[in-house]
Amino acid sequence: MTLSPALSTSRTPYAPSLRCPDCGARPVLTPTRTQPLPGGTFGLLCCPCATYPVIDDIPVLRRGRIDSQDHLTGRCEVEGPTADELVALLRADRPLDALVALLAFPPPAPLSHRAGLRLPFTRGPWPRLALAARRREVRAMLADLGALTAQDWMELAYDRSSDRIDDELLPYFLGRFGQPRFLATTALLRALPDDGSGAVLDLACGFGHVAHHLAAREDPRPVVGVDRNFLQLWVARRYVAPTQSFVCADRVDALPFDDDAFAAAVCSDAFHYFEAQQGCLDELRRVAASDTVLLDRLGNARLAPADGPAEREAAGYVALLRGAPWRLTCEDELLEGYRAGYGPQLAAPRHPSELDGAKWLMLVTSRDERVLADHGSFTALPHAAGTPTLNPVFEVAHHDDGVHLAFAFPSTWFAFENAAMLRYTSAGERVDAATFEALVAGRPTDRTADLLRRCVLLGMPERYRRPPGSAARSVLGGLCRGVRRRR
């Protein structure tokens, strides 16, 4: 198979501080003879107790089946190959087959909304044939790696795959760069210690939005992102933050890194999902110099709706720190500070009960006094870090007098979760056709700065969104493309 030139990056195929989560030894990489994708390494990582696959630079430190799991409950949404099957494919020098096995989520059964009529499509030869067609579709997409965007892969996974996947996931991840939680996160990240080149661990990194921001902001940082869902990591590695490193691992209380491997550890919008919260926080502090950990967006159990059963009250999260120094703030305060142009105010200690009325808490701990301080004003808008790109929350309509951009929440749940967007995002804009064309092509215009300020444009990775107006593929269209593709 010949692959088109893709997004190539120079990178270490895995974090140098990596160690086996079970035996603690440093694993040794043996690359496969065939390396099917430009700029990416496939191979086997061996330690005294295990052999782990490395797929396109991503070590997969999981045992058993590498399913795609629901974020909150861990329920299997898409069955994946087992770690042993991946190792066997790599030993047989079939690295591309290993990647395809991880990325090819089966298409939904036809008539999936009609319980009686869908039966023939859920058993017999159909599911096998449908999965084979999806694998060919993924191979065809991989041949176009450099021409596609993160959006194309998000749509494949969330819009054209298993009907066990939550419909909200696509707007939730695609729209991340303009959401209040992301602006608040970028403000919180101003508190990272100013240690020059020290890498930051981003645990439960999803599609790598934080990793993009830390690569593109004025004061850039290398990031190692860890998540259990491989597809998300791979899209992060190839499209969202291609200069950063990623590791697929699911044991938050046995992090596969050396002590003090990172300048700081971050966990954004995920810690309150974990069952093993004490073990996880102990581990985050172990791997971070000066025990610097930023827990971003923790659900406060005092306020409904609960984001799962493991939420705690503010004092409950603080109790996990075993007496280490800490500061608390919340998303609303960070967002207010962001809009006024400054970072987190962490100098003054507060009582946890002062945050009783805040749903989304931020807990920062460090032995480095520079972290628990008031962080000053921004010199550049954090949400502008990256290539100016149209915020997906805007619908585009072409008229005789130019192009109309209208703010439209994609769903009721999205509107509920992101209502604060209305405070800082333009309701609508009109731009002339030539300006719109320049904006879509990423060329500077005299409207760019203003549209960035009003969050009509957001800084994004270069290959994040398809150009507005280009149609998404249908399930059938995608599968037919795979079938048509010549071997």
Ligand SMILES: C[S@@+](CC[C@H](N)C(=O)[O-])C[C@H]1O[C@@H](n2cnc3c(N)ncnc32)[C@H](O)[C@@H]1O
């Ligand atoms: C709500 S998403 C947040 C993703 C990312 N931090 C962001 O803010 O965009 C939660 C993430 O936690 C990950 N996650 C949940 N439990 C995990 C575990 N035990 N190990 C690794 N990742 C986990 C999920 O796969 C998902 O990507």
